[in-house]
Amino acid sequence: MRRLLISTLVLVILVALGGVAFRELRQRWDAPLLISEEGFVLTIAQGDSLRSVADTLHSAGVLVHPRLLILYGRWTGMDQTIKRGEYRLLPGLTAEAMLTLLNDGDVIHYQVTFPEGITLAKALDILSQQAGLETILAGPSDPQLMALIKPYSHTEGLFFPDSYRYLRGDTDLSVLQRAHSALINVLQTEWRDRASGLPYETPYEALIMASIIERETGLAEEREQISGVFVRRLQQRMLLQTDPTVIYGMGAEFEGNLRRRHLKDDSNTYNTYRHSGLPPTPIALSGRAAIHAALHPEEGSAMYFVARGDGGHTFSVTLAEHNRAVGKFQLQRRKNYTSSPQGPQ
Template identity: 55%
Template sequence: MLRNLSLAVVLLLVALVASAVLLRDWWERPLTLPAEGIVLQVEPGDSLSRLSRHLAKRGVLDHERLLNIMGRLLGADSRILRGEYRLNQGITPEGLLTLLQSGDTVRYLVTLPEGITLSDALALIQASQGIRSTLAGANDSRLLDLVAPAASAEGYFLPETYQYERGDSDFKLLSEAHRLMEEALAHAWQQRRAELPYSEPYEALIMASIIEKETGLAQERPAIGGVFVRRLELGMRLQTDPAVIYGLGDAFQGNLQRKHLNDASNAYNSYRHHGLPPGPIALPGRDALMAAVDPAPGDALYFVARGDGSHEFSATLKEHEDAVRRFQLSRRANYRSSPENK
């Protein structure tokens, strides 16, 4: 009888060892995935059992119950984080549980170009893959609350490339863009040149937006900033077309006319009103901010597009009128106001 008991114990031990070997083999064996891998979406509240069942139905995971058991034993089933996870070839059940607890989710990118308006930036964000649209427009109350006491949210968001996860909201992304703009504006304001004609950082932001819209070549930002700052200091009107166009809004149909330049009801009409417009006209980048607070020295008060993306700068009205005749009234066939690569 003792001999039979010993044999039973040996057989049990053999079975346990064999099971452990098989379990280890399964635990370290790669899942069945296509060459390009798959993306697994984990929604808030998803359980490990639901995810393992989903993977089993797709033919990715065998022995789904083993994954659930291991998840409970390791405490992983209660630490799964929501988001999209990319499962690449070679990942094992062990690696899967580690990944689902890591928060290392699929990241998407959206780039807000320098010089676009907030409305265009919002449209670009809302058209991006996986973004959850929650904002009604550039005048949404949540955006206005972000930038208070400013009356308009325009300009107060830094144009950069942003990472986000599927399910992130447009407001979350713009909140980050606003935070970065506040940091960039504060940094620029600390670096400002003495005796500039600004009373507060917001005025520098307005000027930076004008510089951004007027600049074709990046290296010309400080020179264009210098022209506009000198105009402010001398009490001259800024006379910048982009500001007029911004004030026209949807009424602008692509052709700026004399009646638009004479319209004093347009608060952004810098041909009729002195000083800065009431708010920014676009989203300026870091270089435009610096050009606003540290403009290039000189005596130029005018500039005109040469037709290759650059500008001709002039100190006197006569020089400017001569430049206009050369570059505007006798335009060559390949004339363009912006360079091919800004």
């Protein structure tokens, strides 16, 4: 009987101690991580284990009991399914909730935006300045871009201006791959619904026109009007005579002033004052509205337009009307002015 009482007492003590230990472990496990109000950014690289993550958090003073995290991960199997990426840990987060976060892959997303009307060179410059984005492209003619845009032979204009999300460690090429796919989808959709009688043989020619409209338009409501002028000029075999194409062809040579000698330069293949038809390639990234305008020009008889200086244009049917408008709005700046010069962006 004495032995039985002793055994029972020992068992009671062990159970009590076990309960105390369990409650202690539970309190430790349920305690929030030591995260400041600003939060803590945790980066998990490809191949990092839960142990390395626990060590990182412990060294940073965020995780007091790394062993518990490792044991729980092994017990649940969640140590095998953590996903790489960058995570923002916020105050109040427990170790268990954090492990769920790492398994769900709820990583920090960044965003980069390409404005309408910029050049590919400018888009690459924007990408090079983004936090966490790896730069692997050497420029607009990088072989990886050339391979991406096949069967086209020139990269300009073949990327859709929009906002794109990315993760830390992604590359500039991965963003442009999505921008190219978006552009092709938009162009194909708009091409299918195009107006009849247009002077384009291919969607690419329509894209070239859209890029000119994008660079010429200061007011969104004028896109179809400007498109109508250029389409009628093409149909009547008139020179387009648009400054943005000349400026694009000049590249780094353009210093902010477009002069008469520039308009007479036959060597500039983008000089639509000297060369008929469309320029060889797009001159900028075109948004959907500009592409739509190129494929749905406004009907009318205007053949000319001149910038008023307020972002809008005055449209004219005859050359005489146009010259009067030029005299009114632009003569003080230079003769034969047709649009407000803008350098490549």
